[in-house]
Amino acid sequence: MSTGQENIRKVEMYRYDPTEGGDGHFDTFDLQIKDESNTTILDVLIRIQKEQDATLAFRYACRVNMCGSCGMVINGREGLACKTNVSEFATNERITIRPLNHFPVIKDLVVDMDPFFKNYEECLPFFEPKEIVEEPAIIRPDSPERQAIGLATECIACGCCVSSCTMANYHEGYAGPAPLNRAFTLLNDSRDGLFTERMDRVLQSCYNCRTEFNCTEVCPKEISSTRAIKFIQRMAMKEPFRKIEEEKAAAEIENVEPATVIGKAEPVISMSNNGCVGCTHNQPDVGRRDFLTKMTLGIGAATALMVGGVMASAFVGPSMRKKETLWVPAGKMDDLQVGKVTTLNLNYTETIGIYKQDNVKPVMVWCQSNDKNIVVYDSRCTHLGCAVRWDKTQNSFLCACHGGKFALDGSVIAGPPPRPLDHMEYKIDNGNLLIAMVS
Amino acid sequence: MKQEDTINYRKPLQWGEFDPNRRRNMFVGMWAWMWQRITAVAIIVLLPLHIVLTYKPWLQFLLLLAVTFHATLGLRVILLDFDLVKVEYQKALIWGLTGLGLVVFALVWWLIR
Numbered sequence A: 001m002s003t004g005q006e007n008i009r010k011v012e013m014y015r016y017d018p019t020e021g022g023d024g025h026f027d028t029f030d031l032q033i034k035d036e037s038n039t040t041i042l043d044v045l046i047r048i049q050k051e052q053d054a055t056l057a058f059r060y061a062c063r064v065n066m067c068g069s070c071g072m073v074i075n076g077r078e079g080l081a082c083k084t085n086v087s088e089f090a091t092n093e094r095i096t097i098r099p100l101n102h103f104p105v106i107k108d109l110v111v112d113m114d115p116f117f118k119n120y121e122e123c124l125p126f127f128e129p130k131e132i133v134e135e136p137a138i139i140r141p142d143s144p145e146r147q148a149i150g151l152a153t154e155c156i157a158c159g160c161c162v163s164s165c166t167m168a169n170y171h172e173g174y175a176g177p178a179p180l181n182r183a184f185t186l187l188n189d190s191r192d193g194l195f196t197e198r199m200d201r202v203l204q205s206c207y208n209c210r211t212e213f214n215c216t217e218v219c220p221k222e223i224s225s226t227r228a229i230k231f232i233q234r235m236a237m238k239e240p241f242r243k244i245e246e247e248k249a250a251a252e253i254e255n256v257e258p259a260t261v262i263g264k265a266e267p268v269i270s271m272s273n274n275g276c277v278g279c280t281h282n283q284p285d286v287g288r289r290d291f292l293t294k295m296t297l298g299i300g301a302a303t304a305l306m307v308g309g310v311m312a313s314a315f316v317g318p319s320m321r322k323k324e325t326l327w328v329p330a331g332k333m334d335d336l337q338v339g340k341v342t343t344l345n346l347n348y349t350e351t352i353g354i355y356k357q358d359n360v361k362p363v364m365v366w367c368q369s370n371d372k373n374i375v376v377y378d379s380r381c382t383h384l385g386c387a388v389r390w391d392k393t394q395n396s397f398l399c400a401c402h403g404g405k406f407a408l409d410g411s412v413i414a415g416p417p418p419r420p421l422d423h424m425e426y427k428i429d430n431g432n433l434l435i436a437m438v439s
Numbered sequence B: 001m002k003q004e005d006t007i008n009y010r011k012p013l014q015w016g017e018f019d020p021n022r023r024r025n026m027f028v029g030m031w032a033w034m035w036q037r038i039t040a041v042a043i044i045v046l047l048p049l050h051i052v053l054t055y056k057p058w059l060q061f062l063l064l065l066a067v068t069f070h071a072t073l074g075l076r077v078i079l080l081d082f083d084l085v086k087v088e089y090q091k092a093l094i095w096g097l098t099g100l101g102l103v104v105f106a107l108v109w110w111l112i113r
Helices: A041-051 A114-122 A144-154 A160-164 A166-170 A177-187 A195-202 A214-218 A225-236 A239-256 A286-315 B028-052 B057-081 B087-112
Strands: A007-015 A025-033 A071-074 A077-080 A095-098 A105-107 A326-332 A341-352 A355-367 A374-378 A388-391 A396-399 A412-414 A426-429 A432-437
Touching (some): A007 A041, A025 A041, A071 A160, A114 A177, A144 A177, A144 A225, A160 A177, A160 A214, A177 A195, A177 A225, A195 A239, A225 B057, A225 B087, A326 A341, A341 A432, A355 A388, A355 A432, B028 B087, B057 B087
Parallel strands (some): A007 A095
Antiparallel strands (some): A007 A025, A071 A077, A071 A095, A326 A432, A388 A396, A426 A432
16 A cells, blocks of 8 residues: 555556557556555546546546446456556556457447447346236345345446456357346346246356356456356256246147137237347257257267176176086095995085175985996986985985985986986096086 | 448457456466366376276376366356355365365375275
8 A cells, every 4th residue: 555655657558549440559658646545547547538648538427336337457357447446556566457358449448338238138137027016016125035136236237247258258149247147136036027038038148157257256346147147047947847838838728719819918028139130149059959969868878888888798798608617626536435325515616697606516426336437416306406315225316305216327216307317527637536517 | 330330349359468467367266167178178088098008007197186176176066056055155165175176186096096
């Protein structure tokens, strides 16, 4: 702060002469400022115009942050000239003043605000009552509706937010922060009768916001248009359902009165075309929607195929694979008694797909004569698969389930089994008996 | 409309092309958005690389970092979109969530991995 201290400030001013054209340039002015904390940029502009260069063009009206005429870019940041003090900038810092972005420059700091107000009009910035009432409508100050709108109605349409918004530059037909903020204050107003018309007009625009908060940062009235746009986006989530309801209602009306509808009220607003010549805002961007729908479906399908393919090959693949014969060690050949049947339990791990299971399977080994001549019987009864056991006293294999009885050579003696006991493959390796497990 | 024929308007400035102070107009919210876009592109590039070149630590590091930034900044936008956090905390959300994401990233990378 340099209160009461005289200081010479260098002011760089953007100049554009419409009679010359071109890109424009910056002029430097030296200005002695007595009390910086008491001098606004607007004072600086007025003094330069009076004392140094009478051709300097700029707009102002109220001088007290009320009218929004003097929006400009001061030291790289949008603001009102009448609200920005010289003392906000360090004493050795140059002050640069230039017109707002995204608006055609008419002369020096004066921009053509037509694009802004066209967008503003497009969002129907006026209140249209739902019904004519004698008494004032009662909206309590602490009602959620009023609280949500808050101070968003204080916008003075200075255009600073649009200038700071990078998306206003890149999205053709984007209404911009201030018009959307205005639309929000009316969309959220329960007394207003133009909800559907207004919503139709801002629906495309409200998705162009990228949550950068530039508009919120520069707003001289400290309104957050980003917040307003988020509100509209949340309202817009219900839009598809409203459209369906409307179509249903329209179909019903047509069914009831197929002839001309006499009592049908004219829409209050019919300026969709003549109100904004050449605008494309309220025409739905079909190409983009179509593209996004197709992209979503396409990428979704491709992802599903890829993920499905990997899952299928990982989970189903192993179970389709041809199984290799598992040779399970059953014990030493020397332990078998010649001429007798020995029951052995085979411990092995079975793999089913990606699932592993420890199994114990009994087999009966009949050692006929010497060590090379053996028969290995599967303990599964050939009838229904119950376990068969060797009975020494009856000298036969017995099945407990249905009285199946097999002879020592495996042939059926009695009961329901349709065929002799199954033999299992075996091999002898170094005196160890190995039995093939095929499942 | 008639005026435009006689007066030459300068085409709109886009970002204060030759304003010496134009860099002052860069707020963190804009960089948050920009950085999320950049990391999105990085993920698109790194993910196929990660599938092709498996178990390359530098690649895993870069991919996890890109995903961390993209996820935390995306979470911020979701929280703001659905009004789960008031917009006035948007800057705190950037630093808070990104910081939290980086802490989780560091834990995952140096402790768990």
